Amino acid sequence: METHDVTIIGAGVVGNAIARELSKTTLRVLVVEKEADVAFGTSARNSGVVHSGIHYAPGSLRAKFAVQGNRMMQELCENLSVAYKRIGKLTVASTEHEMDKLHELKIQGEKNGVEGLQILNHTQMEQKQPGIAGLQALFSPTTGIINPIAFTIALGEHAHANGAQYRFLSEATSISQNPDGLYIINLKTPKGSETIHTRLIINCAGLHADAIARMTGYDEFTVYPCRGEYYVLDKRLSEELNLLIYPVPGAHSGGLGIHLTNTTEGNILIGPSNEYIEDPQDFSSTAEIMELLKAEGQALLPSLQTSDFIRSFAGLRPKLNPPSVGGFHDFVIHRQTIHPHVIHLLGIESPGLTASPAIALHVFEMVRDLIPFQMKMDWNPSFEQQNGIYRQPYPLSYYEDEVRLALLHKDPDFGTLICRCEEISKAEVHSAILRIFGPITLVGIKQRCRTMTGRCQGGFCLPRIISMLEQEFGHRADTQLYKGPQSPLFSGYLRGDGGPANV
Amino acid sequence: MCKPQWDVVVLGGGPAGLAAALAAEKAGADSVLLVERDNRLGGILVQCIHPGFGLHRFGKELTGPEYAHLDIQQVSKGKIQSMLNTFVLQISSQENHIDIRLMRTGIVETITTRSVVLAMGCRERTAGAISLAGPRPAGIYTAGAAQRLVNLQNILPGKNVVIAGSGDIGLIMARRMSLEGAKVHAVTEILPYAGGLARNLNQCLADFNIPLLLSTKVVHVYGQHRLEGVRIAPLNPQGTVIADAYQDIPCDTLLLSVGLIPENELSRRAGILMDSTTGGPLVDELCMTSVPGVFACGNALHVHDVADYVSEEADVAGKSAARFARCGHDPQELIPVSHGPQLRYALPQKIAPGSTTTLSFRVAKPLGRCQVEILQGGKRLYHKNHLRLIPSEMIRVSVEFHTAGAVEVLCEERP
Secondary structure: OOEEEEEEEOOOHHHHHHHHHOOOEEOOOEEEEEOOOOOEEEEEEEOOOOOOOOOOOOOOOHHHHHHHHHHHHHHHHHHHHHOOOOOOEEEEEEEEHHHHHHHHHHHHHHOOOOOOOEEEHHHHHHOOOOOOOOEEEEEEOOOOOOOOOHHHHHHHHHHHHHOOEEOOOEEEEEEOOOOOOOEEEEEEEOOOOEEEEEEEEEOHHHHHHHHHHOOOOOOOOOOOOEEOOOOOOOOHHHHHHHOOEEEEOOOOOOOOOOOOEOOOOOOOOEEEOEEEEEOOOOOEOOHHHHHHHHHHHHOOOOOOOOOHEEEEEEEEEOOOOOOOOOOOOOEEEEEEEOOEEEEEEOOOOOHHHHHHHHHHHHHEEEEHHOOOOOOOOOOOOOOOOOOOOOOOOHHHHHHHHHHHHHHHOOOHHHHHHEEEEEEEOOOOHHHHHHOOOOOOOOOHHHHHHHOOOOOOOOOOHHHHHHHHHHHHHHOOOHHHHOOOOEEOOOOOOOOOOOOOOOO | OOOOOEEEEEOOOOOHHHHHHHHHOOOOOEEEEEEEOOOOHHHHHHHOOEEEEEEOOOOOOOOHHHHHHHHHHHHHHOOEEEEEEOOEEEEEEOOOEEEEEEEEEEEEEEEEEOOOOOOOOOOOOOOHHHOEEEOOOEEEEEEHHHHHHHHHHHHEEOEEEEEOOOOOHHHHHHHHHHOOOEEEEEOOOOOOOOOOHHHHHHHHHHHHOOOEEOEEEEEEOOOOOOOOEEEEEEOOOOEEEOOHHHHHEEOEEEEEEEOOOOHHHHHHHOOOOEOHHHHHOOOOOOEEOOOOEEEHHHHHHHOOOOOOHHHHHHHHHHHHHHHHHHHHHOOOOEEEEEEEOOOOEEEEEEEEEOOEEEEEEEOOOOOOOEEEEEEOOOOOEEEEEEEEOOOOOOEEEEOOOOOOOOOEEEEEOOO
């Protein structure tokens, strides 16, 4: 019988942050994830903003964890080699009414403990972002941007490196309890169904957290998926935007308005839209919103050309307020009276990414009250150096030549380019493949090293990555996957037993 | 600064780069370097195993690899040096030379040259550019990537195929996938006319009974994991979707052939002035860009219809680069070339007074009976009547220009 102390359901940013926190202890931690990899859901599909905490009601969990998480982010990202920049944010008022709202936001932010807030006049705004429109702005210097995918992956990889086990393609289908009080989780896996036993369950299932909660009889909340669509813009435009610029949010809006967002890698995002949908799996882009985003983008960035829109994507917010109510519900972190060893985390939408490290500390303390454990003495907050693993906040092409030259001596493949747009070397792709600790998928590679994310969207690198997987890892092309077992990349080989004649 | 290492460095070993290097050598350049990022010369020709190349330049029909082979053979006979598996990171113009930052396995280095020929070719437009609604399943590839997988890597992308866009690569791949046993259900085109050459419409679609659906758009893709189908809908004459007239086609593969974009990130970063219509640099009759000593040709300059014209244009660029390396360049007042509304663009954008220059141009939309005229200072230097002109076919006309007067390229429909 496979028994674990703690089982975390969901390998998104919250599940992984908790797994990493618990990996400091002697507890046997298991993370189960229905997808093939970490960061395959909402954690990879958002603006990547580390919020300051001005927008949330004082005393709420959102306010508390956003401010606390924001303060933890710098050190955490240094430890985990994740791209993070504190670039600051302007919340811009365009009307007298919005100016009043701005002052309210400042007072609310200060109550929440946000530091350095300043109301700027137009001249001061111009100094931050030439050409900016609006009457006044609230400047929050602690707002930043992060690579949310790299962050989620790094938390997971670090937890895994410190002993947390991960089971991918494992979807929890039912939960029961045996007479000893142990929980039994039934998993749907590629093998059929499997069972695991665990003393404690932490439900971090995001969009599916309500379904998991119902498995232990907790039906207080429904998760309403609310889609946000984005466009990724060509890096050519990266210098057009110095810092984050948001409109003053409307009173009943469930988002923060369509705006431009810088990313740590230099692509500007336009989005997100805000639309309640039925299906928690539907990450579709829609024609209407794409058109809207293109028009808004052109209005916000007049130098935009059609070829600058390189990719659209959509994320889903796990909202607890139904469409009729709108707005935001506070995070729910709940222990059931009848199941004190089950912790449900529900409605961790924005600012969930920012809050995740603080939520993990909070859950850690809840676990401490439930199961005795000891701390590991040798736990290293950073990754151990591993031979042949490239682990830096940015792809090598973002650094000065000296960095590349130093690496070239160790591995000449740091000079062999596989991706022309993002200039990703063969050594970096190789390293990304080695880092994957579940099934190898093209999306898993892409999310670790940025291949296929540039302006040609894999037209150049995809065939080359396929060859690498065949020749260096022995993965036949007819078994290669896009994002899981149900998404084979190809029908098969054309001639013979496979492999190219001479490429 | 001592003498630059090279007279001419050509960036890109495809048809443009090969012809430019050969022309530079023939024109007397002392040293010519050909830089190619792939592991062999030939560029995209290597994966174009279909015939149709060389009719104009060699007087016989060749496949892509055969066409490339003829040039590669010439290159290997001479003193042109090639550097394979090498990426160019940056070009920057210095006072008396040009620096080129290169990278290949184990090496990052800067080389110096008197002149450069940009022959980087083009890349394909992607799903992002055409706002494809729906999820992001496996099975959506650009036609060129699929061509490489099939022809060079022995991989069949899928068995039930829809092709969005009627560009030549899409048409060629419709035939290719059919020959490999896949079922190609349709080729869709948002415009009311095809994007590819007439011969490809006949030989690749008609001969294989593959329907070409004009004024039709792929409006949605289906499938969470692998593509399961596409929704296509007709467009009205204003180009908007007739929403209730859609049709769903089950398929596991969607190939995109929705246009090509000249590859000019290097050129932009080097401060070269670009033409927003062609997507390539602004050039004069020598194919020289706004940065002295930097020349451009082939699909990096503007997207061509046939490889033969690429080679022809590259010949001018290579020759000019060699001359620049030897004699430098006397800046002179150039004559602007403009074009009428029926044309999408005309190249070069400027010419030297009194030069003999081949102008390249395309119509903006299909025209019936029409007359092409080239005027200088209002005086007609050239005219020709056509029964039909289509945007996919480039027109090239060589003209002896006078020493003064603005040049206009016009095309008027005739009743």
